[in-house]
Amino acid sequence: VAIKQPYHHGDLPRAMVQEAVRTIQTEGLAALTLRGVGARLGVSRTALYRHFADKQALLGAVAAEGFRTLRDDLRAAWQASAPGPDRMDPMGVAYVRFAVTHPSHYRVMFGGAVHAGAGETPGDESTDAFAVLVEAIVAQQQAGFVRRDDPQQLALYVWAVVHGVAMLALDGMLPDAVRSDWLIAFANERLRTGIAE
Amino acid sequence: VAIKQPYHHGDLPRAMVQEAVRTIQTEGLAALTLRGVGARLGVSRTALYRHFADKQALLGAVAAEGFRTLRDDLRAAWQASAPGPDRMDPMGVAYVRFAVTHPSHYRVMFGGAVHAGAGETPGDESTDAFAVLVEAIVAQQQAGFVRRDDPQQLALYVWAVVHGVAMLALDGMLPDAVRSDWLIAFANERLRTGIAE
DNA sequence: ACCTGAACACCGTTCAAGT
C-alpha cells in the first residue's frame, strides 16, 4: 500500500536490482518479470530501459551484487579464522553456506544466463571474490601449509571444489544422508591434503 | 522441404527429445520453443502435450539423455585406461570434455531448470553415471591407490571437483591463459594426492 | 532527462473439435 507520489527515486537502478534480488530469492528466477519489478516500485514496466540495456543486463547487475556479498562473506570468514593448517576451512563453509541460503541468486551468478547473450565481461566483481581466495592461499603458502604452486592455479582448483560442492547441493544430487555442511567438511579435509606442502 | 505425409511417427516422444537436444546444442536453451520443435518435426505445436506434461518435462528428458551419454563417456574412458595410480584421470578429462563440447546440454542437466518445478526425481540416469564413478573408486581402493573411506563419499568429492572445473570453464571464469584441459590435468593431480592412501 | 501508454511479436498452455 505504497503512497503514490511524484516519482523521484534517489537511485532507481539500485532499487531495481534490489527488488530483482528480493524476487529471485523469495519466488525464484522464473518469477522475475520486468512488469513485476516496475509495479512493485511504482514505476512503469518500461522504465527499466532508461537504466539497463535489457533484462539480461539487469541479471548481470544482480549477479554482480551477489559476487560482492559473497566476497564479503569469504573475507569475513577468513579474518575470523584462527591461524593454522586448516585456516581456510571456514571460507569453504561460508562459500557453501552462501550458495545454499541463496540458491536462485547463486544460480544467476553461475547459470550462464548472464553473459550467454552479450559479450559482457563476467564482471570484475567475481574477480574480486576470487582475489580474496588467492590472498588466503598466498598466506597459507607463506605459513608453510600449502605447496608452492602458482597461487592463481591453486585458487582455481580450490574454487572448483567448493563450487562443485555447492552445485551438487543445490541440484539435490546429495543423498538424504549427506548434508551439504557435512560434505564441505569432508571436502575441506581432502582438499587440504591435496594441496599441502 | 519435408514431404507432408499422413503422420505416423514410430516414436514421437523420442524424436522430440532428439530435436530438443539438437536445438539446444546448436542454438542454445533460449532458442528452444515448443513451436519450433513441433514445426521441425512436421507436427502441431501442441502435439507434445500428448507425451509430456509440459516443457519442463521435456527438459527433464533432455537432461536424462545427457546423463546417459555422460555415463557412456565415463565408462569408455575408464575401460580404456591403463591400471595404475592415475587410472581415473581419463575419466576426469572425459567429464570436462563432455561439458565443454555440450555446454548448453550440460547446463540443462545441472541448471536446476529441471526439477525446480515439479517434485520429479533428479533422475536415476544421474545415479547411473555416478555409479560408474563409485565403481572406479572401489577398484582403485582395492588396488591400494585410494584411501579406504566410504566410496560413496569419496565419489561425491571427486564429482564435486570435476563438476566445479567444468562449470568454471563453461562460465568463462578461467583466465585466457588457463585452458580447461590444463586445469583438469592440474585438478586430477591434486585430487589424486588428496584421496591417496 | 526521465517516464508513460499503446502496440508488436512471441511464448507456454488449455480445450473443444476433428479423424
Add this chain to the structure above:
DNA sequence: ACCTGAACACCGTTCAAGT
C-alpha cells in the same frame, strides 16, 4: 489414441508521446 486450430494469458521490447 493421437493430433489440430483457435483462443487465452503472459512476456520482453520498441517507440512515439508526454512532462
